[in-house]
Structure formats: structure tokens, C-alpha cells
Amino acid sequence: MAIWRLSVIFLSLFTVWSSANPQCDTHVDCKTCVNNKSWIGKNCRWCPLDRNCHADGSPLNPCLQNQNVKDAAKCQEMKYGKYDPKAAFSYTLMSAAAYTNDPQKCLRKIYPTGDFVIKNIIRHSCEDLPLFKYEECFAYTAVSNKKRIIAVAFRGTVINSLQIYDQIISILTTPKTSFPTGGNVQRYFANAYQKLYQGVNASVTSLVRQYPAYDVVVTGHSLGGAIASLAAVSLVYQKLVPVNRMYLYTYGLPRVGDKQYALNHDRLLNNSWRVVHNRDIVSHLPTCNIFTGCFFPSNGPYHHRTEVFYPDQTMNQGSQYIQCKGDDDEKCSDGMITRKPCIIDLSKCIKYHEYYFGIRVGTLCDGS
Incomplete structure (x- = not known):
């Protein structure tokens, strides 16, 4: 009986104490x-x-040990711009124009009012391994006086070419670079950039x-998005473009860097929008960590903010979206593809x- 009473007292005290110290989450x-x-x-x-609170030693905390904030004086307010779905659609068209060798002709087709005028075309041989020879790295800059925008668009991976094999083999076999x-x-991605x-x-x-x-908009789809990520953060880091005038919109962006790159990107860019359509497979490559996944305190490829997730199988301008935390x-x-892997x-x-x-x-302006 005494043991039972002591157990009740202990349980009562534990309940009071734990309610005064609730779960960190x-x-x-x-x-x-x-x-x-x-x-x-x-x-x-x-x-x-x-952007979550975790208990000390929690295995479900994705931050590395040195990335966790433990002192209130080191808390930094995470500032966000405003995602604009109409602008996102418009910049998808600009990303599509980067897949053509004559982006001005494509822009005239998709912007018949003549909003954007090409200023420069930048192209370079892009092969990373000596096994493959092709010229696919491509970008253009354009200006819209009507919209008061300077645009930079990067070409994505050309699927039906040697580039896709070069990209896959390079990612799997070469180490990351600072x-x-x-x-x-x-x-x-760094070499292409x-x-x-x-x-x-x-x-x-x-x-x-x-x-x-004018605002500066940097955009790209797939590989083009990866190069756009590196270019946008560099332009702000080098103070060539004020952060309040920089907008990054990417589509089907693969994981560009590790957790420290993601964290520094988050701190430098507040108008960074990573649009993802349903279970887009490229958005989940390379994998975070082959053993622990994305949600554990181990390093590996990791996305930067801010994911704008369109869950509908058929995505259009009016589709509902989630601005992810x-x-x-x-x-x-991530959760959708975990529940239903692309197998x-x-x-x-x-x-x-x-x-x-x-x-x-990738083919919007083919034959235009």
C-alpha cells in the first residue's frame, strides 16, 4: 500500500512538473x-x-549541432516576401524561353505585347566529364520597361541529350565543392554556374x-533552377543587387547544396520561391541522406526555402498551393513522395x- 501511495504521489508530482515544462514542439x-x-x-x-522547436538530443531535428539556436540573443527573425502565383506563371514562361536558341522569338510568342526585350545571351560548353561533348549551358538577360523588371533565365537539363547522362554521373561520382x-x-551545378x-x-x-x-528576377527550371539559385544568392552576397529587389523563382529544383548552403541562402534571400508540382522526382534528388533521410541531424543534400507546393496532379494557374514552413x-x-515513392x-x-x-x-517554344 505504501508503495502504491508513493507511486501516486510521484505520478502527481511528475504530471505537475511536466505540465510546467511542456514538450519543446x-x-x-x-x-x-x-x-x-x-x-x-x-x-x-x-x-x-x-523553423521548429526541438528537445535537446532529439533525433528528429534536421539541424546540425552548430546550426541549432540555443541563445535568445542569436534568434534571427526570418523575413518573407510575398509569393505571387501570377508572377510564378509568368516566370515559368521565361524559364521555357531559355530552352530555345532564339529566346527573343519565343518571348514574342508568349508575350505578344512585347514586354521583354533580350539584352544578352550567354552560352558555354557545359560538359563536366570528358566522356560527353555538347553545348547546353545557356542563359539570357532581358528587360521589361512595362513591368520594370530585369530578368535572368537559365536553361534546364535537355532531357533528350547527352547532358542528362553527364549530370547524373557527375552528381553520383564527384564530391561537393565549397x-x-x-x-x-x-x-x-557549381561548374555550370x-x-x-x-x-x-x-x-x-x-x-x-x-x-x-527595377526589380531583378532570376528564374529557371530543373538544372536551370539550380544555376539560378547559385546566381541569385551570389548577386545579393556580392551586393550587386539589393535584397529587397531580388526575386528567385525556380521550378522542379533539385537539391543544390548541403544544409549550410541552405541555411546561408535562407538568411540572404527572403523572396526565394521553390515551386514544386506534386511528386516531381527531380525535386527530391539528390536524396538528403541515403540512411537517415531529411529529418535527422546528419549532413547531406538539403533544400533551401521557400517551397511552394502544388499537390494537384494537374497543375494550372488556378490550382491551390501550400507555402511550406x-x-x-x-x-x-517530401511527405507525399515518402508516402508514395516514384517506383x-x-x-x-x-x-x-x-x-x-x-x-x-522544356518544349513550349519548339518550332516557334
Whole structure:
């Protein structure tokens, strides 16, 4: 009987104590998080990659040890711009124009009012391995005086070419390389970026001087999105474009770099929109970590913010979307592809990658 009474007293005291120290995941902002303790009595910590509060030692915290915020003085407010679905559709068209060798002709077709005028075309041999020879790395800059926009669009992977084999083999066999903004990125993406960035940098610098009040929009689909990610963050990091005038819109973006690259990207760009259509397979490559996945404190490829997830199988301009909280968010495309992996219907997952807002991005202007 005495043991029973002691058990009841202990359980009552534990209930009172644990209710005064609730689970860390009940806290929704950084300062509240780090100023409270978990039920085991240790201070909670804030992970800026998933924007969640975690208990000390939690295995479901994606942040590396040095990325966790434990001091309220180090909490940084995460500023967001505003996602514009109409603009997202418009920049999908600009990404499509980058797949052609005559983007001005394509732009005249898709913008019949003559909004955008090509200023520079930058192209370079893009092969990473000596096994393959082709010329596919391509970008253009354009200006719309009507919209007061300087646009930079990068070409994505040309599926029916040697480039896709070069890209796959390079990602699987070559190590990551460091990037000036911090962290490591896939070497193939870094090489493609370096081959185009000098020309893009020169063009954007000149255009910003001519049109200092214009916004700069950087965009791309697939590989083009990866190069766009690196270019946009570099233009802001080098202070060539003010952060309040930089907009990044990507479509079917693969994971560009590791968790430190993702974190630094998040801190530098607040108008960064990563549009994902349903179970687009490319958006989940390379995999976060072959053993632990995306939601554990181990390093590996990781997305930067902000995912805008369109869950409908048929995506159009009026489709509903989710602005996701975490960089790799299990409540968005990660969760969908985990529940239904692209195994027996891989061709459908590839189709999700090819089609955004109802258009096949890589072939929209074929024959125009």
C-alpha cells in the first residue's frame, strides 16, 4: 500500500512538473523556444531549417549541432516576401524561353505585347566529364520597361541529350565543392554556374546601373533552377543587387547544396520561391541522406526555402498551393513522395517535372 501511495504521489508530482515544462514542439517561435525547457529539464533549441522547436538530443531535428539556436540573443527573425502565383506563371514562361536558341522569338510568342526585350545571351560548353561533348549551358538577360523588371533565365537539363547522362554521373561520382556564400554545393551545378556567371554578372551589373529602380528576377527550371539559385544568392552576397529587389523563382529544383548552403541562402534571400508540382522526382534528388533521410541531424543534400507546393496532379494557374514552413517539409512534397515513392509510376513523376502550370516547360517554344 505504501508503495502504491508513493507511486501516486510521484505520478502527481511528475504530471505537475511536466505540465510546467511542456514538450519543446509546442513553442512556435525562436525566443520562446530557447527560453523554455523540455520535460526532461534541458533547454529547448530552435532549428532554423525547419523553423521548429526541438528537445535537446532529439533525433528528429534536421539541424546540425552548430546550426541549432540555443541563445535568445542569436534568434534571427526570418523575413518573407510575398509569393505571387501570377508572377510564378509568368516566370515559368521565361524559364521555357531559355530552352530555345532564339529566346527573343519565343518571348514574342508568349508575350505578344512585347514586354521583354533580350539584352544578352550567354552560352558555354557545359560538359563536366570528358566522356560527353555538347553545348547546353545557356542563359539570357532581358528587360521589361512595362513591368520594370530585369530578368535572368537559365536553361534546364535537355532531357533528350547527352547532358542528362553527364549530370547524373557527375552528381553520383564527384564530391561537393565549397561555395563563396557558405556551405558545399553539387560540383556539377557549381561548374555550370561558373561557366555562365561571369557573363551574367557583367550583364546584370550593367542593367542595374541603367535601371536602378527595377526589380531583378532570376528564374529557371530543373538544372536551370539550380544555376539560378547559385546566381541569385551570389548577386545579393556580392551586393550587386539589393535584397529587397531580388526575386528567385525556380521550378522542379533539385537539391543544390548541403544544409549550410541552405541555411546561408535562407538568411540572404527572403523572396526565394521553390515551386514544386506534386511528386516531381527531380525535386527530391539528390536524396538528403541515403540512411537517415531529411529529418535527422546528419549532413547531406538539403533544400533551401521557400517551397511552394502544388499537390494537384494537374497543375494550372488556378490550382491551390501550400507555402511550406520548413525547407524540406514532410507536410509538403517530401511527405507525399515518402508516402508514395516514384517506383511503379516513375514516368508519372517525370511528367510532373516536365509540366508546370499546364505547360511542358522544356518544349513550349519548339518550332516557334
